[in-house]
Amino acid sequence: MPETEQQLIFERFARGSLRRSEGAGLGLAIVHAIVTAMGGHVELHSQLGRGSTFTLVIPLRKVEEEAA
Numbered sequence: 699m700p701e702t703e704q705q706l707i708f709e710r711f712a713r714g715s716l717r718r719s720e721g722a723g724l725g726l727a728i729v730h731a732i733v734t735a736m737g738g739h740v741e742l743h744s745q746l747g748r749g750s751t752f753t754l755v756i757p758l759r760k761v762e763e764e765a766a
Contacts, residue, residue: 699744708740729754 699707706712708730729752730740738756 699750700746704742704744707742726752 703712708726710724710727712727726740733740733754733756736756738754741753741755742750743753744750
């Protein structure tokens with residue numbers, strides 16, 4: 699994915715110029731919104747002509763056990 703598109707890919711209705719499939723361009727925007735709401739972030743590593751890797755980083759929070 700070209701670097702110019704990497705900065706826009708998480709916006710609603712964004713579609714890459716090299717797309718190979720149908721879609722409305724909402725998927726990554728939804729993923730980004732959910733992960734951000736959980737206090738995390740999405741990382742993108744891309745090499746033009748080789749592919750892209752998306753990593754979701756979500757903080758782990760310890761849940762207190764309820765008293766029985």
